[in-house]
Amino acid sequence: MALVFRFAARSDVGKVRAKNDDSAYAGRYLAVVADGMGGHAGGNIASASTVLDLVHLDRKDYDDDAGTHLADEIQTANSLLSELVSTNPQLAGMGTTVTAMLLNGEKISFAHIGDSRAYRLKNDVFEQISVDHTFVQRLIEEGRLKPEEAEVHPHKNVLMRVLGDVDASPELDLTTFDAEPGERWLLCSDGLNAVLDDATVERIIRETRDLSACVNTLVDLTLAGGSPDNITIVVVDVDTATPEDLRTAALTALPPAREAAGEKDSDTSTDDATPGVAIRADVIREDLSSRPHTLVGSAALATETGQIPIVTQRSTERRAAMMLTHKAAPADTVEDDQTEEASAPRRRRWLLPAALALMALILAAVLSLGYVWTQTRYYVATFDNRVAIYNGVAQTLGPIPLSHVDQTTDIPVSSLPEFQRNRLENTLAASDLEHAQDIVEDLRQSLRALPCPPESNPSPSAGPSPTVSASPETASPEPSSSGSPTPEPSASASPASPGATAEASPSASASADAAPGEAASCGGRVQ
Structure with a gap:
């Protein structure tokens, strides 16, 4: 039994924020919500880049485990965010949450990181599927905080895991579910949970059958409640595929991205974008036109208008090739299938040289920077x-x-x-x-500071060693019998031996003559 998603999506900047850092995509087989962070510099870039890196997964009939493809592509999107930061230091610290689901046959592969949420209504049971990767959620799991206390905790928005400039290989929550016709899923950024409680959300999901009306009701109620954050919602129903679903290649109308992303007063147009942006945006639009979908938030802003040039300029070869490789073709056109199969190897032929050249440039840059650093040591x-x-x-x-x-x-x-x-x-x-x-x-x-060693006793052949000190007998005068002292000077103390006095301390003389800053000589050895 072939299954597909019926979907609706909407994103709004909210009542407080100046721009929309959220992005979302919904198609026949893929739904993803990303809530960017990083302040003015990079939240919108992180979410738009990540969502656009995943849209090529919106296809049917994966030969092997679709969950592996989904996890690998999210990790690749994370690596590309790191590359963006390395080439644009002003984006340091940017990141994004990701909550995504990929339908393959009768299985749904689910991937999640961050505090965006996924809810499911199945067999009359409404439940939260995702687990928030936040500081307060960890406290709840450890029994140190009650769930009702989490809403007023000062650190309730502190994330423990995200995609972006924080971890080279972030840990994803990966699960596979059995899909059945009639079940409904809700993916949303935390802007919804900041205003509406789960009971209200459940009531609307249960009672509003029309998907567009369901999405609009949730967004409107959030805006009415003050909406301090961006709000992005995707609602999908699992349904049995029709022949038309398998053939269609018509483009689902996109919402006005500029207004939805909070760029109401911007005067920049596609014509003002950096050279090359329009070409990149055209490639994305060409791929998206091959399948029904809805793209909202900053990702739509980048794709429709080129308003986020850094997203549309980066990694052109990789994303364009992947999108064109997986491009859907009408089921009733055999010639188109053959043309696509023949052109795919030609497109892939230049990918390896391009990848090798890029790796060589990166290696040369790393070695150059490393050598420059060594010369500062x-x-x-x-x-x-x-x-x-x-x-x-x-x-x-x-x-x-x-x-x-x-x-x-x-x-x-x-x-x-x-x-x-x-x-x-x-x-x-x-x-x-x-x-x-x-x-x-x-x-x-x-x-x-090295001390000079004591001088060794001279050999007998060296002759008598003169001394300047008088012996006790010669230095002390003998009193005469008349009581008047008449000391007799010792011969050894006679002025007739000036040579003895001059030779008494050769080492001292040598030390006195030593030049400042040079090592003193002791016994002919440099210390």
Whole structure:
């Protein structure tokens, strides 16, 4: 039994916000809601980029697990957001929630991250399918907070998991459900839950059978309640497919994106967009025209008018190729099928060279930036048995050294204490050149502080060593018998030995003559 989605969607900027950071898409097999964050800079970009990265999944009859495709594409969308941030630093910190469902045969693959929500009405049971990835929800699960207290908690909007500039591989909630005709799903951003409670939402979902009327009622009630945030709603019914559903390629009328996205006073038009934007938007519009769908919020703004150029300019090759590869064709036109199959390999042929060229450019940029960073570093090590200052880091990239000698000092490594020599062998890292010079000065000071070893006794062949001190017998006068002191000077203290006095302290003389900043010589050895 072939199943499809009947759908309706609407997005509104609300009563307080200046722009719409929400995006949503609903089609025959795919429904997704994304609530962007990141303030003025990037919330709308994050949600629009993510939704437009997923729209090519809106097709039937996946050969294998459709949930794997959905999860992989959401992870890819996350990587592309990171690329956007790397090329546009002003977008740092942007992110988006994602709540999506993909119909394949009689199974619905469900993926969720963030605090947008999914509800289901099936077999007369209305329940919330998604789990909020918020700080207060974690407190509730741990039993530290009651559900009724969460609505007034000061940190109720703090998200623990999102897509975007926070995690290279975010954790998604992935589930697969059995699909049955008659069940109804509601996907919404948290702008709905900020105003309407679950009981009110359930009553409208149950009582309003017309999908458009159901969506409009929910949005209007939220606006009447003040709508402090953007509000985006997608409602889908699971239904049995008709032959017309399988053949149709007519475009479902889109809502006025500029007004829905809160750009009521903008004077920018498609003609004013950056060159290349119109081409990119045309590719998206061409793909969307092949299937019934509704696109709302910032994603519609980017697609219809090119008002978000950064979304329509980025990753042109990847998204255009994927959209055209999966482009739907009328079921009753065999020639079109054959043409599509023949053209797909030609389109894919240039994808590999383009991807390799992009990877080469990214690698070259990373290596270049890495080398520039290494040249801001310094360290102290040895060079030709001397203490030297190196510019760079003490590693090599293959055969390429990442450092060179910047300055060579006059400090001999062999004269340093052993522990200092060991430190130099392992290199002494410095944050900058001034720090490296301070390290050298510390080594020089430790060299000066080395004590000179005591002199060894001279050999007998060296001759008598003169002394200036008198012996006790000669220095003390003997009293005469008459009681008058008549000291006799010792011969060793006689003025006749001036040479002895001049030779008394050769080491002291050498120390006095040492030039400032040089190592003192002890016994002919440089310390």
